[in-house]
Amino acid sequence: MGVSSLTKAEISTAGMSTTSRPRGSVGILSMLCLPSFEFLSGNKMIAVENQALVSENAIPKEASDGFVVPESNAFGQSFRDYESTVRLSIVENTYRLNHINQTYDFVKRTREEYAKLNQAEMSIWEASELLDSFVDESDPDLEEPQIQHLLQSAEAIRKDYPNEDWMHLTALIHDVGKVLYHSKFGSLPQWAVVGDTHPVGCAFDESIVYHKYFKENPDYNNPAYNTKLGVYSEGCGLENVLMSWGHDDYMYMVAKANGTTLPSAALFTIRYHSFYPMHTEGAYKYLMNEEDRENLKWVLTFNTSQKSSDGNP
Numbered sequence: 001m002g003v004s005s006l007t008k009a010e011i012s013t014a015g016m017s018t019t020s021r022p023r024g025s026v027g028i029l030s031m032l033c034l035p036s037f038e039f040l041s042g043n044k045m046i047a048v049e050n051q052a053l054v055s056e057n058a059i060p061k062e063a064s065d066g067f068v069v070p071e072s073n074a075f076g077q078s079f080r081d082y083e084s085t086v087r088l089s090i091v092e093n094t095y096r097l098n099h100i101n102q103t104y105d106f107v108k109r110t111r112e113e114y115a116k117l118n119q120a121e122m123s124i125w126e127a128s129e130l131l132d133s134f135v136d137e138s139d140p141d142l143e144e145p146q147i148q149h150l151l152q153s154a155e156a157i158r159k160d161y162p163n164e165d166w167m168h169l170t171a172l173i174h175d176v177g178k179v180l181y182h183s184k185f186g187s188l189p190q191w192a193v194v195g196d197t198h199p200v201g202c203a204f205d206e207s208i209v210y211h212k213y214f215k216e217n218p219d220y221n222n223p224a225y226n227t228k229l230g231v232y233s234e235g236c237g238l239e240n241v242l243m244s245w246g247h248d249d250y251m252y253m254v255a256k257a258n259g260t261t262l263p264s265a266a267l268f269t270i271r272y273h274s275f276y277p278m279h280t281e282g283a284y285k286y287l288m289n290e291e292d293r294e295n296l297k298w299v300l301t302f303n304t305s306q307k308s309s310d311g312n313p
């Protein structure tokens with residue numbers, strides 16, 4: 001049967017062998033089995049002036065194995081419109097700070113500190129409630145508090161893929177790592193919490209949004225970090241690559257350390273859902289291994305479905 005004749009729920013498993021499909025079925029209530037987060041302190045906000053705009057490319061329709069990724073979610077929404085939003089100057093400012101300040105050393109230090117998981121302990125729902133007044137300044141599509149985004153994402157995915165309950169849970173928790181902004185989790189500035197992510201320790205790919213600001217990052221001119229491979233080797237696997245620090249890697253670490261039973265596709269999705277240069281632009285393929293390539297289709301499917309907007313297309 002051709003993929004185009006399937007319903008969206010069927011599409012979620014189309015093109016996959018039984019062995020490649022993530023196993024494990026996790027109901028939303030299982031999130032209560034992820035009890036504790038812990039953390040680090042202090043970091044300060046830096047204000048800067050606003051700069052000019054760039055646009056983004058579209059999401060590819062088909063993965064390498066023929067798996068078809070839907071272009072919009074069940075509500076007919078597609079996203080990441082960097083051109084028509086009034087939020088653009090705020091968005092750009094956040095990326096400017098992100099690109100200047102996320103050096104290899106900053107990421108290494110911050111990740112090591114947060115890996116201690118020693119700042120707070122709470123349920124996933126308590127953590128989600130810390131997001132009830134947090135507006136993500138990197139998101140051109142959404143001005144609502146992030147707790148709404150979590151719930152809307154879970155509902156959008158449940159509508160698109162009613163039988164894939166592990167996806168519902170993944171959506172519900174995928175951005176909980178944004179608690180990094182909260183005083184209980186170290187009050188990190190937005191540039192160290194939100195936005196698209198990219199590897200550090202090797203050249204910044206041209207496809208990264210607002211790429212021009214990397215010129216002010218000390219790593220940009222450091223020969224140890226500015227070649228195609230930098231500190232990495234061909235096919236080393238994304239798990240061996242240091243990503244710019246933010247909510248994705250943090251939530252991945254928390255889930256992992258708390259013994260989550262979510263399948264590897266879910267953990268990959270949580271960890272790399274903001275890695276648009278890789279999953280949407282096709283960059284950094286040379287760092288990926290077989291497992292990364294296998295998981296790619298899940299993060300694409302997730303990203304297409306998860307976003308529910310505040311009225312923007």
Ligand SMILES: O[C@H]1[C@H](O)[C@@H](O)[C@H](O)[C@@H](O)[C@H]1O
Pocket residue numbers: 136138139140175194195196197273274275
């Ligand atoms: O603005 C958004 C937002 O911060 C999302 O949570 C993140 O995952 C995206 O990659 C980013 O573009």
Ligand SMILES: [Fe+2]
Pocket residue numbers: 174175247273274
């Ligand atoms: Fe996110």
Ligand SMILES: [Fe+2]
Pocket residue numbers: 149153174175306
């Ligand atoms: Fe999100």
